[in-house]
Amino acid sequence: MNTVTKMLTASGLALALIAGPALASEHKQENAEDYAFSFEGPFGKYDKAQLKRGWKVFYEVCYSCHSLKYIRFRNLTEPGGPGFSKDEIKKFIKENEIVVDAGYNEDGEPATRPARLSDAIPNPYKSEAQAKASNNNAVPPDLSLIVKAREGWYYPWYSSPIIKLFKGNGGAEYVRSFVSGFEDAPDGEEKEGLNYNPYFKGHWTAMPPPLSGDDVEYSDGAKPTLEQEATDVAAFLTWASQPKLEERKRVGLMTMLFLGVFALMMYAVKRALWAGVKH
Amino acid sequence: MSGHSAYEFKNPIARWLDERLPVLSIVRGQLVDFPTPRNLNYWWTFGGILATMLVIQLLTGIVLVMHYTPHVAMAGDSVEHIMRDVNWGWLLRWMHANGAAFFFIAVYIHMFRGLYYGSYKSPREILWMIGVIIFIVMMATAFMGYVLPWGQMSYWGAVVITNLFSAFPYIGEPIVQWLWGGFTVGNPTLQRFFSLHYLLPFVLAALVFLHVWALHITGNNNPAGIEVKSKEDTLPFHPYYTMKDLFAIVVFLMFYAAFVFYSPWYMGHSINFAPANPMVTPEHIVPEWYFLPFYAMLRAIPSKLGGVIVMFSSLIILFFLPWLDTSKVKSLKYRPLARQFFWLLVIVCLTLGIAGSQPATGAWLLVARLATAWYFIHFLVILPLLGFIEKPKPMPASISEAVLGKEAA
Amino acid sequence: MTSTVENAGASRRDFLYIATGTVGAAGTALALWPFIDQMNPDASVLALASTEFDMAPLEEGQGVTIKWRGKPVFIRHRTKKEIEEARKTPLADLKDPVARNLNLPPDAKATDENRVKDANGKVNEKYLVQIGICTHLGCVPLGESGDYDGWFCPCHGSHYDSAGRIRKGPAPRNLDIPPYKYTTDTQIVIG
Numbered sequence: 001m002n003t004v005t006k007m008l009t010a011s012g013l014a015l016a017l018i019a020g021p022a023l024a025s026e027h028k029q030e031n032a033e034d035y036a037f038s039f040e041g042p043f044g045k046y047d048k049a050q051l052k053r054g055w056k057v058f059y060e061v062c063y064s065c066h067s068l069k070y071i072r073f074r075n076l077t078e079p080g081g082p083g084f085s086k087d088e089i090k091k092f093i094k095e096n097e098i099v100v101d102a103g104y105n106e107d108g109e110p111a112t113r114p115a116r117l118s119d120a121i122p123n124p125y126k127s128e129a130q131a132k133a134s135n136n137n138a139v140p141p142d143l144s145l146i147v148k149a150r151e152g153w154y155y156p157w158y159s160s161p162i163i164k165l166f167k168g169n170g171g172a173e174y175v176r177s178f179v180s181g182f183e184d185a186p187d188g189e190e191k192e193g194l195n196y197n198p199y200f201k202g203h204w205t206a207m208p209p210p211l212s213g214d215d216v217e218y219s220d221g222a223k224p225t226l227e228q229e230a231t232d233v234a235a236f237l238t239w240a241s242q243p244k245l246e247e248r249k250r251v252g253l254m255t256m257l258f259l260g261v262f263a264l265m266m267y268a269v270k271r272a273l274w275a276g277v278k279h
Numbered sequence: 280m281s282g283h284s285a286y287e288f289k290n291p292i293a294r295w296l297d298e299r300l301p302v303l304s305i306v307r308g309q310l311v312d313f314p315t316p317r318n319l320n321y322w323w324t325f326g327g328i329l330a331t332m333l334v335i336q337l338l339t340g341i342v343l344v345m346h347y348t349p350h351v352a353m354a355g356d357s358v359e360h361i362m363r364d365v366n367w368g369w370l371l372r373w374m375h376a377n378g379a380a381f382f383f384i385a386v387y388i389h390m391f392r393g394l395y396y397g398s399y400k401s402p403r404e405i406l407w408m409i410g411v412i413i414f415i416v417m418m419a420t421a422f423m424g425y426v427l428p429w430g431q432m433s434y435w436g437a438v439v440i441t442n443l444f445s446a447f448p449y450i451g452e453p454i455v456q457w458l459w460g461g462f463t464v465g466n467p468t469l470q471r472f473f474s475l476h477y478l479l480p481f482v483l484a485a486l487v488f489l490h491v492w493a494l495h496i497t498g499n500n501n502p503a504g505i506e507v508k509s510k511e512d513t514l515p516f517h518p519y520y521t522m523k524d525l526f527a528i529v530v531f532l533m534f535y536a537a538f539v540f541y542s543p544w545y546m547g548h549s550i551n552f553a554p555a556n557p558m559v560t561p562e563h564i565v566p567e568w569y570f571l572p573f574y575a576m577l578r579a580i581p582s583k584l585g586g587v588i589v590m591f592s593s594l595i596i597l598f599f600l601p602w603l604d605t606s607k608v609k610s611l612k613y614r615p616l617a618r619q620f621f622w623l624l625v626i627v628c629l630t631l632g633i634a635g636s637q638p639a640t641g642a643w644l645l646v647a648r649l650a651t652a653w654y655f656i657h658f659l660v661i662l663p664l665l666g667f668i669e670k671p672k673p674m675p676a677s678i679s680e681a682v683l684g685k686e687a688a
Numbered sequence: 689m690t691s692t693v694e695n696a697g698a699s700r701r702d703f704l705y706i707a708t709g710t711v712g713a714a715g716t717a718l719a720l721w722p723f724i725d726q727m728n729p730d731a732s733v734l735a736l737a738s739t740e741f742d743m744a745p746l747e748e749g750q751g752v753t754i755k756w757r758g759k760p761v762f763i764r765h766r767t768k769k770e771i772e773e774a775r776k777t778p779l780a781d782l783k784d785p786v787a788r789n790l791n792l793p794p795d796a797k798a799t800d801e802n803r804v805k806d807a808n809g810k811v812n813e814k815y816l817v818q819i820g821i822c823t824h825l826g827c828v829p830l831g832e833s834g835d836y837d838g839w840f841c842p843c844h845g846s847h848y849d850s851a852g853r854i855r856k857g858p859a860p861r862n863l864d865i866p867p868y869k870y871t872t873d874t875q876i877v878i879g
Contacts, residue, residue: 042541070356070359075363144359145359148549149549149550149552149553151549164545165542168542169544243363244369248373248540248543249541251370251540252536252539252541253540256536259529259532259536260533263526263533266522266526269526270522270523270526273522274519274523277317278317278682278683279317279318279319279514279682
């Protein structure tokens with residue numbers, strides 16, 4: 001590279017440094033706390049016990065307002081997930097009397113039938129209008145893809161695609177920080193029907209603090225502290241958004257190994273062919 | 280590609296077939312014996328890499344269509360159905376999504392290689408121009424494909440890009456309504472984008488055929504930029520370049536696989552996992568990274584029509600490149616001054632890309648304006664002038680001399 | 689063969705080419721599998737592969753047709769007369785001597801008992817469960833009709849008896865019995 005290009009590169013970098021902080025102050029959104037989840041990295045796997053705990057937190061807390069439409073009950077029993085047995089989930093459906101819509105009965109009234117393993121987890125609300133009316137005019141979003149749809153890193157991560165490449169979008173960390181991050185506004189400000197959360201875009205959300213610790217009882221001996229519950233539900237929702245994560249990484253490893261070996265062999269073939277050919 | 284069989288095949292069935300339809304002779308002549316300059320470097324492998332990516336996109340696309348539903352109410356659900364229920368659906372979907380990105384990575388390298396070694400110059404003007412058409416059709420295909428999952432960015436990307444056409448006075452509004460099939464982007468838009476997204480790749484395949492045909496009329500350019508003069512200058516395409524290309528393809532696939540398996544939506548946008556909502560625009564709309572330089576140009580101009588014209592001009596200008604460059608010397612290896620301006624152009628394009636990803640205000644807007652101006656100055660002023668000002672370095676007489684000369688040094 | 693240095697080098701190269709070609713071909717074949725397998729029934733289809741049904745509400749002489757994997761399944765609470773007739777029919781009178789019961793070995797005899805046996809070997813002769821597709825060309829036969837108090841296929845005139853066995857007409861086989869098992873005395877899971 002010559003002088004002109006060096007100068008340009010330098011000025012470009014300088015601009016990036018100036019523009020970065022300016023951008024961050026616009027967002028005013030705090031970075032999620034980095035957390036080492038078990039499913040991170042090229043060999044990461046879900047912690048089954050954690051997914052089971054997270055399912056409990058989801059069902060007993062989040063599910064009172066949020067749907068999870070892309071998860072079917074059978075998914076909870078499939079490999080790469082929480083690993084409940086089919087009988088456990090059938091029993092769960094029976095005990096909690098979970099029903100799904102079944103059209104209209106002979107009197108023309110809306111009918112229901114008990115949920116089956118093949119059914120999606122039913123929406124806690126009958127309509128969007130009902131969801132809106134029950135939640136201060138804000139429809140609670142479906143949580144099936146929430147971990148993929150949210151990002152956790154802003155300044156200085158925001159302008160660093162290299163760091164994102166290794167740390168991911170931080171969606172799980174965002175969920176973890178957000179659900180446990182409600183606090184009093186720093187200046188003591190209060191807003192009608194809104195709650196302060198530094199991790200939330202704009203800081204004020206219609207969602208009330210969902211967890212305070214001891215919201216559920218864990219059967220595996222883990223202590224349901226606020227942090228534990230938040231971590232577990234973030235892990236569960238990561239699984240809900242990527243139920244094929246373990247399969248993806250497993251097939252990925254085989255593919256990378258194959259391509260690596262094949263690349264070496266192809267290199268040897270190319271070398272052998274071109275040996276003695278001037279080029 | 281003569282009508283007569285040029286080879287005597289030993290196998291009687293092959294001979295019988297070839298006398299009636301000389302497909303084997305053509306394959307033999309164009310893909311096996313085809314004389315190829317012996318000095319091609321690894322930058323020349325991107326043609327084969329691009330062909331591979333086109334095949335991967337076609338194959339994954341055709342099978343994804345077996346499960347996808349082009350309807351505003353069902354598109355997102357059907358994509359999640361692919362991701363969760365269809366056997367290997369997650370793999371096919373991520374291969375297709377990342378395949379588009381890697382297609383563009385390869386095409387940009389391929390284009391800058393052409394710029395560096397003067398591959399657009401006589402007698403390869405038509406070859407280059409078909410290449411520019413391929414690039415434009417690729418962009419249209421990728422844009423419409425990104426709309427199909429019907430997420431927030433899909434929807435608003437479609438709104439913003441189709442609205443570009445509203446910039447034209449009088450005809451703008453009717454054109455946009457015609458594109459939409461309604462008063463806004465909606466189900467008719469999604470369905471026609473789906474149809475065209477399926478059609479255009481086959482148009483691409485036909486254009487690629489023409490591109491390769493034109494290539495095989497003139498033969499390859501090469502790093503020395505000297506035309507082939509004797510048999511000493513060439514090697515048969517097979518096995519020398521088939522195997523070299525294949526090696527490069529495998530290495531390229533490793534980078535591709537790393538993203539497919541370990542960072543599958545790194546190049547996408549998180550907000551696109553939220554379903555399209557025509558009532559709420561995401562606060563930061565950005566196109567896919569491969570459109571960013573053009574997006575930066577669009578926003579750099581403070582007039583709506585002006586921005587659209589500048590953006591489209593940046594592509595149109597490439598058609599005139601063979602005549603804008605006045606130098607007789609092809610390879611920048613022998614053009615020290617033009618080489619510096621080449622690298623400057625690379626940096627300008629990258630800067631435009633970064634500028635396109637940032638909000639169009641303050642310092643970044645200024646950067647985008649300067650870079651846009653330079654892009655046009657490079658093609659319209661620098662290149663024509665350089666041919667007269669610059670004194671090229673001494674060049675070898677032939678490719679074989681260039682190869683041997685390298686040996687001596 | 690004289691083994692000169694050049695020859696050894698050549699054969700080493702040949703080995704390399706063949707080995708690389710083999711690895712490449714194997715990799716391509718493996719990579720094609722997802723493209724083929726994606727057409728197989730997906731997880732949501734497989735999840736509907738079994739159907740539960742409670743036969744308790746069915747009265748004697750009453751039959752229903754339910755859908756299992758998109759196909760009609762005849763479930764019939766047979767009358768005493770129908771059971772009696774089916775049992776008395778000598779095997780020699782049957783066109784198709786095997787049971788066609790997917791819960792039994794393929795060579796099981798077409799006795800009435802074998803036509804009402806579930807996967808665990810449980811027999812409840814009151815309830816006949818069979819796939820309602822004529823073994824001739826795939827029409828759905830009509831119930832309580834035909835010459836043998838069973839089913840009659842209107843398409844090409846096949847008569848099935850009260851155990852669903854082919855007695856007259858062009859159909860080659862008895863009606864198929866789907867895989868099923870009793871979970872209680874009256875409740876079954878098909879598939």
